[in-house]
Amino acid sequence: MEISVTKLxxxxxTTCKETVSGxxxxxxxxxxxxxxxxxxxxxxxxxxxxxxxxxxxxxxxH
Amino acid sequence: MGxxxxxxxxxxxxxxxxxxxxxxxxxxxxPSYPHAVATHLALGFVAATMGAVAVPAIVAxxxxxxxxxxxxxxxxREVRRMEREMLQALEHSxxxxxxxxFIEGIARTFEARNYLAIMISLVTSGTxxxxxxxxxxxxxxxxxxxxxxxxxxxxxxxxALVRPAEFNxxxxxxxxxxxxxxxxxxxxxxxxxxxxxxxxxxxPHNDAAREILANVGQRQAIAHxxxxxxxxxxxxxxxEFTPLLRRNPDTGRVGMLIxxxxxxxxxxxxxxxxxxxxxxxxxxxxxxxxxxxxxD
Numbered sequence: 001m002e003i004s005v006t007k008l009x010x011x012x013x014t015t016c017k018e019t020v021s022g023x024x025x026x027x028x029x030x031x032x033x034x035x036x037x038x039x040x041x042x043x044x045x046x047x048x049x050x051x052x053x054x055x056x057x058x059x060x061x062h
Numbered sequence: 063m064g065x066x067x068x069x070x071x072x073x074x075x076x077x078x079x080x081x082x083x084x085x086x087x088x089x090x091x092x093p094s095y096p097h098a099v100a101t102h103l104a105l106g107f108v109a110a111t112m113g114a115v116a117v118p119a120i121v122a123x124x125x126x127x128x129x130x131x132x133x134x135x136x137x138x139r140e141v142r143r144m145e146r147e148m149l150q151a152l153e154h155s156x157x158x159x160x161x162x163x164f165i166e167g168i169a170r171t172f173e174a175r176n177y178l179a180i181m182i183s184l185v186t187s188g189t190x191x192x193x194x195x196x197x198x199x200x201x202x203x204x205x206x207x208x209x210x211x212x213x214x215x216x217x218x219x220x221x222a223l224v225r226p227a228e229f230n231x232x233x234x235x236x237x238x239x240x241x242x243x244x245x246x247x248x249x250x251x252x253x254x255x256x257x258x259x260x261x262x263x264x265x266p267h268n269d270a271a272r273e274i275l276a277n278v279g280q281r282q283a284i285a286h287x288x289x290x291x292x293x294x295x296x297x298x299x300x301x302e303f304t305p306l307l308r309r310n311p312d313t314g315r316v317g318m319l320i321x322x323x324x325x326x327x328x329x330x331x332x333x334x335x336x337x338x339x340x341x342x343x344x345x346x347x348x349x350x351x352x353x354x355x356x357x358d
Contacts, residue, residue, distance in 0.1 A: 039248055058247075
């Protein structure tokens with residue numbers, strides 16, 4: 001039987017360092033860089049990018 | 063002896079033919095042609111033979127022969143397991159998964175259709191044995207027509223009104239009318255949705271329909287069939303383009319958002335309307351006093 005993990009936060013991409021901890025965090029210097037990193041990670045990890053609205057994107061495997 | 067053999071031959075022919083007619087290879091292309099079809103025809107032949115020999119065996123007082131029917135149950139439960147395992151293994155290859163409920167429904171149908179083939183061949187051979195071949199074939203045709211009529215399940219259009227709807231973004235969150243579907247982080251993804259996505263609302267006709275649409279497996283089956291028919295604008299690494307159905311718990315209405323390859327919304331409505339209602343999702347709270355009372 002195959003076991004897989006779903007609904008898992010794989011990484012966070014933020015411009016606001018103090019808002020995230022506990023997962024792999026990628027810091028971006030500005031919003032353009034943040035969107036680029038988020039897009040790249042979402043494709044590589046096959047995850048969906050969600051915007052938390054506080055300057056942080058999370059990448060979640062559903 | 064001649065009478066027995068002709069009755070059995072009639073039963074086998076009718077049962078096998080019935081199994082062939084019940085193999086509905088529509089847009090799903092399942093069972094796949096030619097090998098899976100050959101497998102199921104062979105099993106249908108075995109089922110038909112078991113059913114056909116039952117009446118002549120009882121008349122000849124060969125009661126042990128009838129116990130073979132019990133073996134059929136074990137045999138065809140294997141068919142169910144085989145189908146389930148195969149579809150589950152293939153699930154990883156689908157861009158939009160069928161879901162466990164849909165797979166279980168398909169597997170159950172394959173098993174049940176073998177039992178129906180047994181019953182049709184039994185009716186045919188029994189009638190042919192006592193009343194002649196013509197009567198037997200007539201009875202077989204009636205039994206097949208009855209099976210087809212009684213085993214026809216409901217479709218989504220029987221339980222809900224399906225209509226096109228508007229969707230909008232509130233920040234990163236996308237809504238179909240008042241139903242929140244999901245949070246889409248990337249502006250680029252939101253742009254694709256704005257250009258290409260199509261939205262539907264499914265309005266349940268009554269409380270029973272509301273509960274059917276609440277079933278997650280039923281909603282997954284709708285997403286799968288819609289994506290299979292109209293195509294889906296996603297690749298393995300773009301999970302955000304997976305079609306989603308979410309419901310409003312206040313009203314029971316379900317919103318659907320999909321990015322299809324073919325943008326014709328009328329075709330999308332037709333595709334969703336013709337999705338079967340899964341047996342595992344079917345509930346009828348209105349059949350109980352508490353359910354009727356609560357529905358007031």
